[in-house]
Amino acid sequence: MSETTASVSAAPTKKMPSILGGAMIIAGTAVGAGMFALPVYSAGMWFSVSMALLLFCCFCAYTTSLYMIEAGQHYPEGASFTTIAADTLGPLGKLFATGCVAFVSFILCYAYISGGSSIVAQVAADMGMNLSHSSAAVLFAVVFATLVIAGSRVVDKVSVIMLGGMVLTFFGSTSMLTVSADADKLFPALPFSDSLSYLWVAIPLLVTSFGVHSTVPSLAKHYNKDMQRVRLAVLLGMLLTLLVYVVWQLAIMGNVGREQFSAIIAEGGNVATLISAVGQSTDVTGVESALMVFGNLALASSFIGVALGLQDLVKDFFKLGDSLKHSLVAGVITFLPPAIGGALAPNGFITAIGYAALAAVVFVLILPPMMARVLRQRGQQGQFQVAGGMARLNLVFGFGVLALVAETLHLLGLLPQFG
Numbered sequence: 001m002s003e004t005t006a007s008v009s010a011a012p013t014k015k016m017p018s019i020l021g022g023a024m025i026i027a028g029t030a031v032g033a034g035m036f037a038l039p040v041y042s043a044g045m046w047f048s049v050s051m052a053l054l055l056f057c058c059f060c061a062y063t064t065s066l067y068m069i070e071a072g073q074h075y076p077e078g079a080s081f082t083t084i085a086a087d088t089l090g091p092l093g094k095l096f097a098t099g100c101v102a103f104v105s106f107i108l109c110y111a112y113i114s115g116g117s118s119i120v121a122q123v124a125a126d127m128g129m130n131l132s133h134s135s136a137a138v139l140f141a142v143v144f145a146t147l148v149i150a151g152s153r154v155v156d157k158v159s160v161i162m163l164g165g166m167v168l169t170f171f172g173s174t175s176m177l178t179v180s181a182d183a184d185k186l187f188p189a190l191p192f193s194d195s196l197s198y199l200w201v202a203i204p205l206l207v208t209s210f211g212v213h214s215t216v217p218s219l220a221k222h223y224n225k226d227m228q229r230v231r232l233a234v235l236l237g238m239l240l241t242l243l244v245y246v247v248w249q250l251a252i253m254g255n256v257g258r259e260q261f262s263a264i265i266a267e268g269g270n271v272a273t274l275i276s277a278v279g280q281s282t283d284v285t286g287v288e289s290a291l292m293v294f295g296n297l298a299l300a301s302s303f304i305g306v307a308l309g310l311q312d313l314v315k316d317f318f319k320l321g322d323s324l325k326h327s328l329v330a331g332v333i334t335f336l337p338p339a340i341g342g343a344l345a346p347n348g349f350i351t352a353i354g355y356a357a358l359a360a361v362v363f364v365l366i367l368p369p370m371m372a373r374v375l376r377q378r379g380q381q382g383q384f385q386v387a388g389g390m391a392r393l394n395l396v397f398g399f400g401v402l403a404l405v406a407e408t409l410h411l412l413g414l415l416p417q418f419g
Helices: 019-030 038-044 046-072 080-126 134-149 150-180 190-196 199-208 215-220 227-253 258-266 271-281 287-316 324-344 351-379 391-412
Strands: none
Touching: 019 150, 019 215, 019 227, 019 287, 038 046, 038 199, 038 258, 038 287, 046 080, 046 190, 046 199, 046 215, 046 227, 046 351, 046 391, 080 150, 080 215, 080 258, 080 287, 080 324, 134 150, 134 287, 134 324, 150 215, 150 227, 150 324, 190 199, 199 351, 199 391, 215 227, 215 287, 215 351, 258 271, 258 391, 271 287, 287 324, 351 391
16 A cells, blocks of 8 residues: 555645755754764664664654654644544543653753753854853744744744755765774774664664654644645655764764763763864864854754744644734743753753653654554544555554663663763
């Protein structure tokens, strides 16, 4: 069975947003979520094993995003996890799903404010300005909160611009780094069993790196429930994200040796520390500055993508409309908690990403197939259905359960950790 079937729809009354714009929202949401934490969590298993795991996590996350599209087509435009979970999983399912999505979204918003503030403060210092991390966190939050409150069409346009800047700075810096990459650093004499022992800790983080699912309902609203356009935007966005991650891992691990990550992890593994380690490991001129610009754009882009989905979740939960007054109320609920957290604790980027992983596994890999399963059992079939039948659904659901167990053991300190 194909993932989509042809449909006939009435001519739109206004120009439909482009597929590229939606893909930029997806890629912008994902890139930043695991970008700077990815090499840190992958250090134990290193390059080869991390590539295989990254590819499988991308496939599973893309599949479950399709289950979100399949389920979402049965609900009114603007319906989020809250509405879909309430109908398919009942009151407790609604509370659990909303709690997981909200928790991860709030934690990630805080993480991006934290990570962004460290870079903003560093850039300000390089310009001779004395800006505290707390002040930088508030500045970062206010500027980009304004964009999100303005709506998805503004985010679409800004995301395209920022993704353009990210492409230039990312490929500019990583092209220099890949040229200087050392094969001996990428493929050290490392026992395969040693790599596998650190794989379990990395699974939840790699899954979180593709966690765009809270943004999928926003895209359905963005495209007026044209699910074919939503699917294409998600597919292109996921492929762009995978490409960026592969190049990133190659550039970082080809220049920063596995043994150096022990010191990086000991210092907290935050954005500035990783970029500094790259700068110290290569003689390439200007690469550290280019990575700093890229870091700002990546965190900002990811921040507004996650925040857009969180704001729509807030609107749906509190039954708020799209008027200016309601958007401002939703904006305050969305941005005030992570902004306060960023001002009070501006150095918690890696820690926050780690805490988000447990709940992220639930809403990325477990809840979407559960909701799709319920609707299929009811016999509700729309114009869009994911290929692969129950075998594909059970595969990604089973991987989600495995990831959930792995992260639980990790939080209990029962899994080996590198560093």
